[in-house]
Amino acid sequence: MINIVLFGKPGAGKGTQAEFLKGKYNLTHLSTGDIFRFNIKNETELGKLAKTYMDKGDLVPDEVTIQMLQSEVDANPDSAGFLFDGFPRTIAQAGALDRFLESKGQQITATVALEADDEILVQRLLERGKTSGRPDDQDEEKIRNRYQEYNEKTAPLMGYYKEQGKFYAVDGIGSIAEITERLSAVIDNL
Numbered sequence: 541m542i543n544i545v546l547f548g549k550p551g552a553g554k555g556t557q558a559e560f561l562k563g564k565y566n567l568t569h570l571s572t573g574d575i576f577r578f579n580i581k582n583e584t585e586l587g588k589l590a591k592t593y594m595d596k597g598d599l600v601p602d603e604v605t606i607q608m609l610q611s612e613v614d615a616n617p618d619s620a621g622f623l624f625d626g627f628p629r630t631i632a633q634a635g636a637l638d639r640f641l642e643s644k645g646q647q648i649t650a651t652v653a654l655e656a657d658d659e660i661l662v663q664r665l666l667e668r669g670k671t672s673g674r675p676d677d678q679d680e681e682k683i684r685n686r687y688q689e690y691n692e693k694t695a696p697l698m699g700y701y702k703e704q705g706k707f708y709a710v711d712g713i714g715s716i717a718e719i720t721e722r723l724s725a726v727i728d729n730l
């Protein structure tokens with residue numbers, strides 16, 4: 541069983557790459573952003589709560605996110621492995637994920653980061669915002685706030701996984717296929 545965390549700043553291409561990797565490695569793709577957006581669309585209680593944070597570019601509180609993620613994992617008991625996309629995003633989430641997987645006799649195999657420069661990514665998100673309909677992609681101030689959240693709360697996870705000897709980084713600039721190749725090279729060597 542392999543469990544991969546796909547790591548990277550907003551707009552780094554995690555969702556795009558996850559689409560390829562999940563098929564290639566037979567992994568269950570869990571994107572917390574997608575799950576929140578699904579709940580917003582269906583106007584669930586979780587969706588209403590998440591929306592108040594997401595629309596501003598803030599992170600949704602840990603308790604809410606961790607609980608949601610755990611129930612998604614539990615809903616896939618026969619999975620051959622998970623591809624976590626957009627989770628964990630805080631040290632508290634990473635610790636909770638480690639403990640949760642350990643309670644199932646499992647662990648994170650590797651965290652693979654897509655690296656790219658902030659300015660390129662902000663432009664990508666503004667471009668995506670023209671068609672995605674995502675309120676958090678349409679306003680430069682909200683986008684900048686997501687980077688601030690990333691720098692404060694998510695970037696420390698690199699150290700967390702490096703200490704565990706599980707952190708790998710690939711260059712996130714290039715064609716989609718090239719980047720899939722780079723990620724696959726890391727995963728094939730695990």
Ligand SMILES: Nc1ncnc2c1ncn2[C@@H]1O[C@H](COP(=O)(O)OP(=O)(O)O)[C@@H](O)[C@H]1O
Nearest residue numbers: 550551572573593594598599600605626627629
């Ligand atoms: N693990 C998480 N913890 C807290 N909030 C989250 C998490 N994952 C997603 N979100 C919320 O959903 C928003 C969009 O997430 P996502 O689609 O992964 O976007 P991106 O990586 O492009 O910023 C985040 O800005 C945040 O508000």
